[in-house]
Amino acid sequence: MVKITYIEHDGTTHALDLAEGLTVMEGGRDNGVEGIVAECGGACACSTCHVYVAPDWVDRLPPMDPMEEDMLDFAPGSDPARSRLSCQLKITAALDGLVVEVPEEQA
Structure with a gap:
């Protein structure tokens, strides 16, 4: 099992x-x-699974493909330094301890 911590906009934490x-x-x-929200079910066809990655994790994630970059253009509050689509982050042992925050616009 891999521990991923999600922080909702109101501060509620799910480890x-x-x-x-x-x-x-x-x-x-x-x-x-x-x-x-994941309206597209993980097909990288919307931006409703947008998250902010904790700063110390940004450089540890696999690089974005062009499709993910394009979809992030539609994500309200997108931060070029920390935004990712969570549907494009496959859970592996290398992600153990990852922390992501849900943007206010999706609350």
Whole structure:
């Protein structure tokens, strides 16, 4: 199991132990994290699973592909330094301890 911490806009924290192979979006959505809407179900066709990655994790994540970059243009409050689509972050042991914050616009 991999520990991922989700922080909702109001400060509610969910420290979840999640199985490898899921996405960060699936882990949040399936465990009731407010603001992980995931309207497209993980197809990288919307930006409703947008999260801010903790600053100390930004350089530890796999690089974004062009499709994710394009979709982040539609995410309200997108931060070029920290924004990611959680549907594009596959949970692996390398993500153990990852912390993400849900933007206010998705609350």
